[in-house]
Each structure stands twice: as structure tokens, then as C-alpha cells.
Amino acid sequence: MPKVLISDKMSPRAAEIFRERGIEVDEKTGLDKEELAAIIGDYDGLAVRSSTKATAKILEAATNLKVIGRAGIGIDNIDLAAATNHGVVVMNTPFGNSITTAEHAIAMLFALARQIPAADVSTQAGKWEKSRFMGVELAGKTLGVVGCGNIGSIVADRAQGLKMRVLAFDPYLSPERAQEIGVTKVELDDLLRRADFISLHTPLTDKTRNIIGERAFGLMKLGVRLINCARGGLVDEAALKVALDTGKVAGAALDVFATEPAKESPLFGHPNLVATPHLGASTSEAQVNVAIQVAEQMADFLLTGGVTNALNMPSMTAEEAPRLKPYMALARQIGGFAGQLTRSGIRAVSIEYEGHVAGLNTKPLTAVVLEGLLKPNLESVNMVNAPVIARERDIDVSEVLHEREGDYHTLIRLTVTTETQTRTVAGTLFANRAPRIVEVHGVPLEAELSDHMLYIINDDRPGFVGALGAALGKYDLNIATFNLGRSVKGGYAVALIAVDQPIEQEVLDAVAGLDYVQQVTHLSF
Ligand SMILES: NC(=O)C1=CN([C@@H]2O[C@H](COP(=O)(O)OP(=O)(O)OC[C@H]3O[C@@H](n4cnc5c(N)ncnc54)[C@H](O)[C@@H]3O)[C@@H](O)[C@H]2O)C=CC1
Numbered sequence: 110m111p112k113v114l115i116s117d118k119m120s121p122r123a124a125e126i127f128r129e130r131g132i133e134v135d136e137k138t139g140l141d142k143e144e145l146a147a148i149i150g151d152y153d154g155l156a157v158r159s160s161t162k163a164t165a166k167i168l169e170a171a172t173n174l175k176v177i178g179r180a181g182i183g184i185d186n187i188d189l190a191a192a193t194n195h196g197v198v199v200m201n202t203p204f205g206n207s208i209t210t211a212e213h214a215i216a217m218l219f220a221l222a223r224q225i226p227a228a229d230v231s232t233q234a235g236k237w238e239k240s241r242f243m244g245v246e247l248a249g250k251t252l253g254v255v256g257c258g259n260i261g262s263i264v265a266d267r268a269q270g271l272k273m274r275v276l277a278f279d280p281y282l283s284p285e286r287a288q289e290i291g292v293t294k295v296e297l298d299d300l301l302r303r304a305d306f307i308s309l310h311t312p313l314t315d316k317t318r319n320i321i322g323e324r325a326f327g328l329m330k331l332g333v334r335l336i337n338c339a340r341g342g343l344v345d346e347a348a349l350k351v352a353l354d355t356g357k358v359a360g361a362a363l364d365v366f367a368t369e370p371a372k373e374s375p376l377f378g379h380p381n382l383v384a385t386p387h388l389g390a391s392t393s394e395a396q397v398n399v400a401i402q403v404a405e406q407m408a409d410f411l412l413t414g415g416v417t418n419a420l421n422m423p424s425m426t427a428e429e430a431p432r433l434k435p436y437m438a439l440a441r442q443i444g445g446f447a448g449q450l451t452r453s454g455i456r457a458v459s460i461e462y463e464g465h466v467a468g469l470n471t472k473p474l475t476a477v478v479l480e481g482l483l484k485p486n487l488e489s490v491n492m493v494n495a496p497v498i499a500r501e502r503d504i505d506v507s508e509v510l511h512e513r514e515g516d517y518h519t520l521i522r523l524t525v526t527t528e529t530q531t532r533t534v535a536g537t538l539f540a541n542r543a544p545r546i547v548e549v550h551g552v553p554l555e556a557e558l559s560d561h562m563l564y565i566i567n568d569d570r571p572g573f574v575g576a577l578g579a580a581l582g583k584y585d586l587n588i589a590t591f592n593l594g595r596s597v598k599g600g601y602a603v604a605l606i607a608v609d610q611p612i613e614q615e616v617l618d619a620v621a622g623l624d625y626v627q628q629v630t631h632l633s634f
């Protein structure tokens with residue numbers, strides 16, 4: 110039974126779903142990094158929010174871990190590259206808390222416009238400072254949305270409901286989408302110059318870190334108001350302090366901080382600062398949404414292999430997973446076949462999907478072909494990291510889909526180009542389940558792959574098969590299956606021979622010494 114650890118506070122629905130689906134679950138929140146490292150090796154899955162830091166060290170210790178589920182959106186607390194290297198799938202719940210977070214940004218907008226938090230403190234202190242808290246109206250003002258994805262576009266929608274004009278800076282926002290959601294797409298500097306309110310909704314990346322710093326404040330209108338419900342590192346907090354002190358920024362509302370938990374900050378205590386402790390996603394509705402989603406997604410993956418919302422692996426629905434399973438076996442064998450024959454650097458890989466398979470989700474199959482191909486020569490390759498490794502090694506990977514059937518109802522053909530040659534191998538599923546190799550090097554043959562196999566290329570000459578049988582008999586090797594094919598009469602022949610025992614080097618040497626043999630390789634599947 111798979112075992113999951115929930116290491117951040119989450120709606121009880123997550124644990125209930127894991128249990129309902131037959132997954133053992135432990136809930137241990139507030140662990141420090143040593144405590145987490147000490148127990149993580151026991152788990153197949155880890156469910157987190159933003160507190161747990163899934164660092165490279167934790168992943169190193171996570172010897173059984175297969176999946177990390179983020180009940181929320183941002184995954185900056187998870188070392189994605191390290192997870193990928195360890196073959197751990199990382200998934201999030203990209204929509205479960207977006208409305209709630211957008212609503213928090215709108216709440217911040219009002220809080221700033223009408224200074225509600227400070228007015229509340231003053232009023233409850235018995236001061237009745239009516240003239241101190243003069244506000245600004247939102248209608249007719251310009252809101253600049255930086256990052257107009259799921260949350261940014263909901264904020265834009267709500268702001269238009271308040272009769273604000275919305276400018277958006279997002280390099281990936283298409284003009285059509287901008288028009289559809291009623292925002293004006295502008296460059297960042299233009300937005301900074303024109304906006305009365307600015308709300309940030311980008312992920313934290315190398316490009317967005319400190320995107321709002323001294324230079325940006327310099328461009329803004331005097332008396333601008335800034336809202337950050339995305340990630341702390343987007344705003345240079347020291348520069349913000351200066352901008353608040355000088356009055357350039359009339360108010361800033363921060364839900365997120367460069368270091369969290371933010372128990373102290375030079376910004377704290379500033380009369381024009383509104384601060385909340387990373388509450389963007391904290392509504393009961395959003396927390397139930399993300400808990401259900403993350404538990405369902407992780408359970409699907411652990412129980413069926415279905416992959417939804419993964420950030421380091423192609424998606425595969427729970428319905429697709431069983432249909433793809435026999436193809437995964439075939440893809441792994443085809444990749445492994447070519448990989449075991451490959452002796453020099455791989456330049457290009459082309460995978461053709463023909464007939465039935467071309468109508469399926471081929472992305473996971475390509476990942477598995479690459480895993481099979483790279484595994485014989487590299488440590489710790491799996492379907493999660495194989496596409497990344499291929500990219501890092503400048504291997505050009507292409508997929509070709511032929512929906513029409515050829516000689517077979519369904520076929521995967523792999524062509525691998527190395528520094529020295531090009532090799533092809535193709536396979537099908539018999540009765541839609543059992544993998545069979547049906548073509549090697551352009552030569553048709555039909556072979557089931559097994560543990561101990563000889564792959565031989567020889568000149569197509571009479572007497573060769575007899576000589577080979579005699580040589581194997583001499584070493585007491587019992588032939589289980591013998592599959593032969595040839596290019597053309599008198600050309601070259603390919604043999605795939607399964608034997609019952611492990612094949613020693615002296616057998617390979619003896620076969621290599623036979624007349625007409627061009628190549629002999631031991632293959633194992
Ligand atoms: N405060 C909180 O509790 C919560 C914070 N968040 C954070 O909100 C942020 C946005 O989340 P979503 O809208 O769901 O993400 P999303 O991926 O739907 O949208 C992000 C947008 O930012 C844009 N973007 C990327 N790089 C950019 C750049 N250099 N300049 C301008 N735009 C850029 C993307 O094109 C995309 O449209 C994330 O950082 C997420 O972690 C999300 C949920 C809760």
C-alpha cells in the first residue's frame with residue numbers, strides 16, 4: 110500500500126481521500142528539515158503547501174518518493190530540478206485557489222484606498238480620527254496588473270466591475286486574450302508610469318525577482334499604491350521602504366515577503382503599510398478545493414500512473430494510464446534495444462507513431478522511449494528526467510504521427526542517429542497487449558524480448574545458422590526462441606536469439622569468431 114506524508118496544514122479532506130482510496134497517510138506538520146529528512150525515506154508521496162521546503166537534501170533522503178503534491182499554485186518551496194533528477198513527479202493545483210487569491214488582492218485594494226486597517230485600529234482605540242483617514246475612490250482609476258495569468262485576469266475582471274481601467278503587463282498574454290478579458294496590454298514601464306494602483310501576479314523567477322525595485326519606483330506616479338499577493342521576492346523591500354518614507358508610494362499592501370514567516374521587517378509599523386501573513390489562499394473554500402485536488406491527483410498517480418498538473422512530466426489521465434500501460438512496456442523495450450546497441454554519442458532521436466498508437470497521448474511514451482534509450486549508459490534515468498537529460502545533451506528529439514495503419518494495426522518506430530550511424534527498431538503490440546519487435550535496421554522479423562538475448566548481424570550465407578547452433582550447443586546454451594530476418598537475399602541478416610541462461614563473454618567471443626558475423630551483442634530486457 111503506498112504511503113503519503115502530509116507535512117503542511119491542509120483541509121482534512123486530503124487525508125480522508127487518501128484513506129478512502131486505500132493509501133496510508135501520516136499528517137506531521139511543523140517538522141524541521143532534519144526531522145523531515147529522517148522520515149521522508151518511508152514515503153511514496155509528500156503533500157505540501159508553502160511551508161515545507163522540499164530541498165535537494167530532502168529529495169536525496171527521499172529514497173522511495175515518487176510524487177510531491179502542492180496543494181496550491183507556487184512551487185518555489187520545491188526544488189524542481191532536484192525532484193526531476195530523482196525521478197519525482199511534482200504536481201500542483203493550478204486553479205483551486207485562484208479566485209480566493211484574486212479576492213484577497215481586491216480586499217487589499219480597498220484596504221489601501223480607504224486605509225481600513227489603520228482606521229480600524231484608531232477607531233477601536235477610541236480616537237475617532239475622521240479627518241485623518243481621507244480615502245481615494247477606485248472608480249475611474251487605473252489598475253496595472255503585472256502578470257495576467259489565472260489570478261491576474263480574475264483581478265482584472267473584478268477591477269473592471271469596480272469601473273477601473275486595467276492595464277496589463279505580461280509578455281505571454283496574447284492580444285486576443287487581452288481583448289477578451291478587457292485589458293490593455295502594455296509594456297512594464299508604460300504600466301508603471303500610468304497606474305494608480307499596481308497589483309503583482311507573476312511567479313517568482315529569475316526574470317521577476319525584484320521586478321519592483323528602485324528603477325520601477327522611479328517611474329511610478331507620485332502617490333501610487335502597490336499590492337503584492339504573489340511572491341515576496343518580486344518587490345525589493347528596502348526600495349519599497351524608501352518609496353513609502355518619501356511618499357512616492359502612498360500605500361503598500363503585502364501578503365507575501367522575501368523571507369517567510371516574516372516575523373520582523375523594517376517595513377513593519379509604517380503607517381501606510383497593510384500586511385497579511387500569506388493569506389491569499391486562505392479561505393475554507395479554496396483550502397477544500399486544493400486539498401481534494403491534490404489528494405485525488407496524487408492518489409491517481411500512485412495507484413494508476415495517471416498524471417495531472419505535473420510540472421516535470423507530460424500529463425496522462427487516470428483513464429489513459431491503463432490504455433498506455435502496454436505501450437509503455439513496448440516503448441521501454443524499443444528504447445532499451447537501441448540504447449544497448451548504442452556505443453557513441455546520440456545526436457538525434459525520431460519516434461514515429463503509426464496506426465492506433467498515433468491517436469493516443471504519445472508524450473509519456475516518448476519520455477519512456479528516451480528512458481529506455483539512455484538507461485544502458487547513464488545512472489538514474491527515469492521517464493521524468495529522461496527528456497531533460499536528452500535536452501541537456503543536445504539530442505534532437507522529434508515525434509512523427511501517422512494516423513493511418515501500415516503493415517501493423519499499431520507501431521512505434523525509433524530511429525537513433527549517433528555520431529557514427531543511424532539505427533532503427535520498431536515494435537507493435539500483439540492482441541493489443543504483448544510487445545513484439547517487428548523490425549530491426551529495416552529488416553522485418555518478429556521477436557519477443559527477454560532476459561538473455563543475442564543480437565547478431567551477419568552476411569546472409571548458407572550454413573551460418575547451423576554453425577551458430579553448434580557454437581551455442583558447445584556452451585550448453587539452450588535456445589528458447591530464434592528469430593531471423595534479412596535485408597535482401599545475399600545481403601545482411603539479423604538474428605535475435607533468446608537463450609535460457611546468462612550469456613558469458615566467451616560465448617560472445619565464440620560467436621563473433623564465426624564466419625560471416627559482422628556484429629554480436631548481448632541484450633537483456
Ligand atoms: N498569496 C498567496 O497565497 C498566493 C499566491 N499565488 C501566487 O500568485 C502568482 C500567480 O499565480 P497564477 O495566476 O495562478 O499563475 P499563472 O501562471 O496563471 O500566471 C502567471 C502569469 O505571469 C506571467 N509572467 C511570467 N513571467 C512574467 C514576467 N517576467 N513578467 C510579467 N508576467 C510574467 C505569465 O505569463 C502568466 O500569465 C504565483 O506566484 C503564485 O505562486 C498563488 C496563490 C496563492
Ligand SMILES: O=C(O)C(=O)COP(=O)(O)O
Nearest residue numbers: 158159160181182183390
Ligand atoms: O498557492 C500558492 O501559490 C500560495 O502561495 C498559497 O500558499 P499556502 O498554501 O497558503 O501556503
